Amino acid sequence: MALINSVISWLMKKRIHQIELFMKYPHEVQTEWLRKLVLTARNTEWGRQYDFKSVLTPEQFKDRLPVRDYETFKQSINRLRHGEQNILWPSEIKWFAKSSGTTCDKSKFIPVSQEALEECHFKGGKDLLSIYCNNHPETRLFDGKSIAMGGSHQIKEINNELYYQGDLSAILIQNLPGWVEFMRTPNLSIALMDEWESKIEMMAAATIQHDVTNISGVPSWTLLLFKRILEMTGKRNILDVWPNFELFVHGGVNFSPYKEQFRLILPSEKVNYLETYNASEGFFGIQDRDGEDDMLLMLDYGIYYEFIPPDQVGREYPDACSLEQVELHTNYAMVITTNAGLWRYLIGDTIQFTSCRPYRIKISGRTRNFINAFGEELIIDNAEKAMAVACERSHAIVAEYTAAPVYFNGKSKGAHEWLIEFEKQPDDIAFFTSALDTALKSLNSDYEAKRYHDLLLVEPQIRILPANTFYQWLKHKGKLGGQHKVPRLANDRKYVDEILQMMSGN
DSSP: OHHHHHHHHHHHHHTHHHHHHHHHSHHHHHHHHHHHHHHHTTTSHHHHHTTGGGOOSHHHHHHHSOOBOHHHHHHHHHHHHTTOOSSSOSSOOOEEEEEOSSOOSSOEEEEEOHHHIIIIIHHHHHHHHHHHHHHOTTOOGGGSEEEEOOOOEEEEEETTEEEEEEOHHHHHHHHOOHHHHHHBOSOHHHHTOSOHHHHHHHHHHHHTTSOEEEEEEOHHHHHHHHHHHHHHHOOSSHHHHOTTOOEEEEOSSOSGGGHHHHHHHSOOTTOEEEEEEEETTEEEEEOOSTTOOOEEEOOSSSEEEEEEOGGGTTOSSOOOBOGGGOOBTOOEEEEEEETTSOOSEEEEEEEEEEEETTEEEEEEEETTBEEOSSSOOEEHHHHHHHHHHHHHHHTOEEEEEEEEEEOOBTTBOBEEEEEEEEEEOOSOHHHHHHHHHHHHHHHOHHHHHHHGGGSSBOSOEEEEOOTTHHHHHHHHTTOOSTTOOOOSBOSSSHHHHHHHHHHHTO
16 A cells, blocks of 8 residues: 555646646636637537637637526526537537535536546546645545545436436535545445435445545535544544544535534644636636645636626626736635636635635635625625624534525614524523624624614524534425535524524424
8 A cells, every 4th residue: 555655646747747737827828718618619509609610719708608697597507407408518528417515495406528537537537636735745545445425416317218316415426436436435335325214324334444544525525424433433633543544635624613513533743735726617626735724726727717706796797807907805706717618607606716826716705605785795704704703702603504685674773694503502692692793893893884883783693503403404495415504694584584494393
């Protein structure tokens, strides 16, 4: 295994030179990828409709094609799911990633081409290992096994052809090369199970038998596996089970609220954490520096990027910025054009650039995941930072939370209601509430203005939930496991009221 570790580490580091090239020539790389994408798809249905053959510049591309969300793509994607081809992309589409970015009722089915699998998703997986090996030349990562907290997929037959749909993680696991299968645990029969509670049981039982060095997944579900393993083994922490564990690769949600829980369950400075920005639509970013909370925007994965000010979201032809036009520390909605046929697709995330040389980003929220019931424009980035401050000041640890507006009612003023499940409750809930409120004011001037002298908003209302409430809610909605996660903010009371009704037994 030591020899295998050395060889794989050496191969991974070779990619660093190519990463350095797109860091040095970002605009040229992006312009060339747009040219390749348009040229490749010129004879598809969409290519003919928008006359891709005559699109020669990024400006012509922006003028020709409207920005679209999933709803406006859905008809074309549904045709692909029923066996039609050459609509959005010329190569055959047989895989569809079922997107579960929120707990919304509708599922999205994102087309995944062979090019997207190889040039984007798999390339991203290799690159995160390349970056990690380059930053940690002493790594023994490949001496042991790897765990991927994947979902499940389903197979359907149309006209004697097989089509696959499911979580992106399951699609990737199903298509991994054989040598990778040798390095991972548990086996496919467990990794692709769709009943999450049984899956956690079987994953825990299977993986404790191996020397696991790394795991990748959403923090909340990874913690669930860790806690079950500790229950089974009677050990104090995960390093007592896997003494050579060194890396947790995470994404999907802000990691800040989970840091303290992971510190307790992985009590060693030798354990490293690496964030990725990997969605059903593509692999976008990798944390390339230890101790930083931003990610390198990966520019050579078959994706062309554009960025829209949030106040222009919803326009078909917004004033979209190309990479060279963006400004630092400004919220943008991200728009992508991909090698799976998503043309000027509004992914739904908002990001901020922390650096332009090279281009690094932070996820700041969702275009539809915020609270703005009273003009306060509270985004996830505000909420996560304020929650971290409140926890630090009150010695609390938050497991999960969600928040929603409390609307005017007669003479009563508005507020935000926070449903919080604590791993460790604060010593004083009133102090915690005040600390959260004060932090939000310092982070968001609009919130501060609405809170001034309780003008429109009164102090946040904190409701402490029993342990496992969010788990039971997700289970009730059929959203256990994989990429499913609790929505942090909502501009209506749908989620909050559902949880409260479930607790009351109605």
